[in-house]
Amino acid sequence: MKIKFLVLTFVAALFAVSLQAEDYVLSTENTSLVVSVTKGGKPVYQYYGPKISDADVNGLFASRVNFSGDAYPAFGLNSSGEKAIAVEMPDGSMSLDLETTAMERTTDKNGQLLVITMKDKVYPFVVKQYFKAYNQSDIISTWTEITNEGKKDVKLLQFSSACVPLHRGNNYASHVHGSWGCESYLAEDPIANGQTVLADKEGLRNAWSNNPSVMITMNGQPQENEGEVFGCNLLWSGNYKIKIVAENNSLQVIAGINEETSTYSLSAKETFKTPELAMAYSTEGKGGISRAFHRWARQYALMHGDKVRDILLNSWEGVYMNVNQDVMDQMMGDIAKLGGELFVMDDGWFGDKYPRNDDHTSLGDWMVNKTKLPQGIDGLTASAKKYGIKFGIWIEPEMANTKSELFDNHPEWILQQKNRPIIQGRGGTQVVLDLTNPKVQDYVFSITDKLLTQHPDIAYIKWDCNAPIMNYGSTYLPASKQSEIYIRYHMGLRKVLERIRAKYPNVVLQACASGGGRINYGVLPYFDEFWTSDDTDAYQRLFIQWGDSQFYPAIGMAAHVSASPNHQTGRQVPLKFRFDVAMTGRLGMELQPKSMSDEEREFATRAITSYKEIRPIVQLGDLYRLVSPYDHLPISSLMYATQDRSRAAFFAYRLDYLYNQQVPLVRLTGVDENRNYLIKDLTPQQAGKPCAFDGKVVSGKILKYVGLEVGSVLERPMTSMALELIAQ
Ligand code: GLA
Secondary structure (H helix, E strand, O other): OOOOEEEEOOOHHHHHOOOOOOEEEEEOOOEEEEEEOOOOOOOEEEEEEEOOOHHHHHHHHHHOOOOOEEOOOEOOOOOOOOOOEEEEOOOOOOOOOEEEEEEEEEEEOOEEEEEEEEEEOOOOEEEEEEEEEEOOOOOEEEEEEEEEOOOOOEEEEEEEEEEEEEOOOOOEEEEEEOOOOOOOEEEEEEOOOEEEEEEOOOOOOOOOOEOOEEEEEOOOOOOOOOEOEEEEEEOOOOOEEEEEEEEOOEEEEEEEEOOOOOOEEEOOOOEEEOOOEEEEEEOEHHHHHHHHHHHHHHHHHOOOOOOOOOOEEEOHHHHOOOOOHHHHHHHHHHHHHHOOOEEEEOOOOEOOOOOOOOOOOOOOOOOEOOOOOOOHHHHHHHHHHHHOOEEEEEEOOOEEEOOOHHHHHOHHHEOOOOOOOOOOOHHHOEEEEOOOOHHHHHHHHHHHHHHHHHOOOEEEEEEOOOOOOOOOOOOOOOHHHHHHHHHHHHHHHHHHHHHHHHHOOOOEEEEOEOOEOOOOOOOHHHOOEEEOOOOOOHHHHHHHHHHHOOOOOHHHEEEEEEOOOOOOOOOOOOHHHHHHHHOOOEEEEEOOHHHOOHHHHHHHHHHHHHHHHHHHHHHHOEEEEEEOHHHOOOEEEEEEEOOOOOEEEEEEEEOOOOOOOOOOOEOOOOOOOOOEEEEEEOOOOEOOEOOOOOOOEEEHHHHHHOOEOHHHOOOOOOOEEEEEEEEO
16 A cells, blocks of 8 residues: 555644545554545545554554454445445435545644545435544544435434444453443453444433443453553443444444434435544553543543532432421531532422422422422522532423423423323333423523522532433424434433533533433533432442443542441441542532531541542542452552652552451552652541551552552451552
């Protein structure tokens, strides 16, 4: 192959390179992607891996050691094998034959782009394929824009974002899956010959079962710090499909919106944009992929990713729906005394004709329940002000109950099949609003808009979503568009969120969906954080948060200290352990502080003070996972380090305890081996009685290659430690 290449780096001068170029090298700080394309031909992946220079590209073709594959295979001609796109033309033809007509390199505000335009040889049909290297990151993303340039509708039968070829070797897939209260469990399996499909068809909460992300090792079992790993994450909040195809000695990842039961009619002149597939490649194991995604997320894919979060108390597990002015005031006073900065009133505050006292009624009626809150929201924001903290509120704006004034007035606004009974969810009455309808979009926007304009002191909104799409049908969409509900719902949701963010850029939004149902980068660009799970048992949270940390950063991970015994599992967990777990994410509390003993309050106050000290390390630093809870060893451990490694926060937990049991040393891979670190116990069980490591100065080399003998400190069941390391 003739080699004329263009290096897309961050050096503007290189943009003068010839348009005739055939091999495009798109580079991030540590990785490169090479795509070959000639006019009249089809784009082909040549390489994705550690960063290579211009000079390396010749060798790439000489050795052929890397993968090569059609970058956007279309169904219809020479058609065996997996495809990224399949369509039905107005004349019934299902063939597409795309040839490249233009290649363009360009930039947008946060990255370098390569855009390849492909046109069908016969039909007026255009696909633009995008590749984007995000500045100051190690993420490259890809997506397409599909345009019908004809006069009649074209049916899109499959419209994946990408089809990425990888090396077939001893590959493993590492991904997280789960269910309510048990989200984001890590599963790591060898990739068998045939097809592995990670998908979702829930409608609204696509992280409910399998998160729209996967890591794939190039050779051998997934390791935390070693080995080559590919990672990808689909930036979409609706039904998705990631298909890993291991056939014919090759490996492909085909990812995009789940096209099953979602045929999309592309009208004349309409363009359909597929969601971005964000990708990373690491030679430092899974840890490298996670750190690449966390850094990128803080910069590009999570709202306010550079600002540390407030420490909050949420009312849910403390009082459930029994909210009222006096209790809210008391809780605000208590969290302020403990050092908290924000109070969030959860479910139960609204409904007039149908007051919300349980989950049977009122969703949709976002007016204050005057019996519970005679002074309204202003009474609550006044309390918050009195205690010097901020105030937040819970809403579930995409929903209604069939017992609500909203449903009485607008029964046509819910998703439904006109000629069938309505299936009702939570509380026996919950239904989903039809966000494909612009009027409903306006209404959903108005809920937030009214709250924030009438009560500008509201600083935080917990946006919940507690139902799947159970009634597949829209009274708004015409018959020909009914098959697009799963897609158009999320386009509608995105429009609403965009309007909210345009008008209220500073309000803090939490994405909650019955716990962790919406942990995805489809919605997170609009949200500051996600509710990780309705399971707040610190012991189980170690597994859940470990799973989420594969792709999602600690700054977005809401982790709350709740009561013991835990309301979901009944497990008794010491307060110190509960804090030491919650301190690895965005720390909060979710209990009735009135029920805490004086001793517990004293501990909580110290722990909150310590968290404030390490908050920038946890929330803005790099994560190093040290001992996995999934390895079923007696302990689990992780650490965060600032990017210059001058400070770190270290956590270890005793998961299993037998007398004289062997406990591994924990090697602190995130320290700088050329520095010495002073160790400080952040959460001594008793004030003034820190653990044995406190006050010691240990070199980075020893911490990294010998490690800490945490077993000698964690000498009882359910013990834990939180340490700060300060470079000397
Ligand atoms: C969902 C959320 C909880 C709580 C309740 C309120 O289950 O995940 O945190 O807000 O709804 O009804």
